[in-house]
Amino acid sequence: MSDRVRDHEIVVYGASGFVGALTARYLAEHAPAGTRIALAGRSETKLAAVRDQLGVDWPTLVADAADTGALARLAASTQVVISTVGPYLKYGAALTRACAEAGADYVDLTGEVVFARQSIDANHDRARTTGARIVHSCGFDSIPSDIGVHVLAQQVAADGAGELTDTTMVVTSLRGGVSGGTIDTLRHQLDVVKNDRRLRRVAASPYSLSPDRDSEPDLGRQGDMATVSGSDVHPSLRGTLAPFVMASYNTRVVRRSNALHNHRYGRRFRYRETMSVGRSPLSPLIANGLKLGLGALVAGMMLPPTRFVLDRVLPKPGSGPSPQAQRDGHFTFDFFTTTTTGAHYTARFRAQGDPGYAATAVMLAESALVLVHDRESLPPSPGGVLTPATALGDALVNRLRAAGMEITARKL
Structure with a gap:
């Protein structure tokens, strides 16, 4: 990032949207005194209303x-831009380009493979020149996944236990609403890739976000959306594990982190994400039913007759759960790995608050605060299109722990 003093330290872009307003509120309540924050969007009237509700003079x-x-x-006016304006494939390209050109750091909430790939191709080299850290996926997608593996690998390295091999994330508890913005993002992505074979290959590749896909190790089929026997992950797990809905995006972010770290996690590192559906004898039926349901949702949104119906029943962009529902939400991600020395390790990332709203606002805001207030603690990097682990690392871990999130790793 440029050393030039700028008018603002953080600009919240999309501040009048649902998640944007939550993020602005978190900053109003938790940002260090004196942090220079501005609200941005396309409507002065709506921005002024958010500012008045927060009781700030930004x-x-x-x-x-x-x-x-x-x-x-x-972008030229600020050190960091927080963007909550999606679908990013539709609305995000110009802003990321502006930040890369201006040497401004940038964080967002995207879970869109095609957008992230296009941003890497368009902005990585320029951001390295200007020093901008362009950090996609700083919410529920994909901080818990990326940071969870980061602390797991650190503990293994600290113990001298080798490198990571087969690593599985298991969603062991989850309570939260489905975001209308997430549905709109899925809808738009499907529209874009439906008639473009090249983009479908990008979306399907397990290494679609890697800096050099040809240099990735050949580890066979990754099984990002497969059902898995719990006992194959760890003897303490029972039943069949279902695929996690965001596995097809989060896994690619984690693999990019490994590659950007020069494969520090390991050249035999294989990563997948799953979800516990209980230990009952019915778990195989439930897990496979969820897998089929995810496939049916995607197929239904691609076919005009079923798309017409789904568009009327699924949540709409800009809507969200009540404050009480946001407080009652929570999630727990547990990670299990076997190292090259045969040791077994686990990590946990747990947070209170609706994953896609309350908890996401915390993760997104703290990511921006790291870039403003903790620059001396950031991982060394010339800039570029990075991941939460490679751009923010332990500085973000420390902030999220201070915000009440549990992030731990230990040997089993």
């Missing part, structure tokens, strides 16, 4: 997602 910046000039001025 400036407002008007910038439409298609106005490249306004976005360039926004």
Whole structure:
């Protein structure tokens, strides 16, 4: 990032949207005193209403997602941009480009493989030149996954126990609503890839976000959306594990982290994500039913007749759960690995708050605060399109722990 003093330290872009407003509220309540924050979006009236509700005197910046000039001025005015404006494939390219050009750090919430790949191709080299850290996926997608593996690998390395091999994340508890924004993102991604074979290959490749896909080790089929026997992951697990809905994105982020770390996790590192559906004899039926249900949802959104029905029953963008539902939400991710020395390790990432809303607002805001206030603790990097683990690392771990999230790793 440029050393030039800028008008703002953090700009929240999309601050009048549901998650944007939650993120702005978290900053109003938790950002260190004196942090220079601005609210940005396309409606001055809506931004002023958010500012009044928060009881702050932050400036407002008007910038439409298609106005490249306004976005360039926004990026040049701040150290960090937080973007909550999605689908990012539709609205995000101009802003990420503006930040890369201006040397401004950037964080967002994307879970879109095609957008992230296009951003890497368009912005990585330029961001390395300007020093910008472009950090996608700083919410429920994909901080718990990326940071969970990060602390797991660190503990293994600290103990001299070799490198990671087969590693599985298991969602052992989860309570939260389905985001209308997430549904809209899925809808838009399917529209984009439906008639483009090249983009379908990008979305399907297990190494679609890696810096050099040809240099990745040949580890066979990754099985990102497969059902798994719990006992194959660890003897303490029972029943059949279902695929986790965001596995096809999170796994690619974690693999990019490994590659950007020069395969520090291991050249035999294989990673998958699953979800516990209980220990009953019915778990195989439930797990496979969930797998089929995910496939049916994707197929249904690609076919016009069923898409018409789904568009009317699924959550709409801009909507979200009540404050009480946000407080009652929670998630726990447990990670299990076997190392090259045969040792077994586990890690846990647990947080209170609706995963896609309350907890995401914390993770997104703290990611930006790391870039402003903890720069001396960041992993060494010239910049580029990075991941939470490679851009923020232990500095983010420390902030999230201080915010009440459990992030641990230990030998079994």
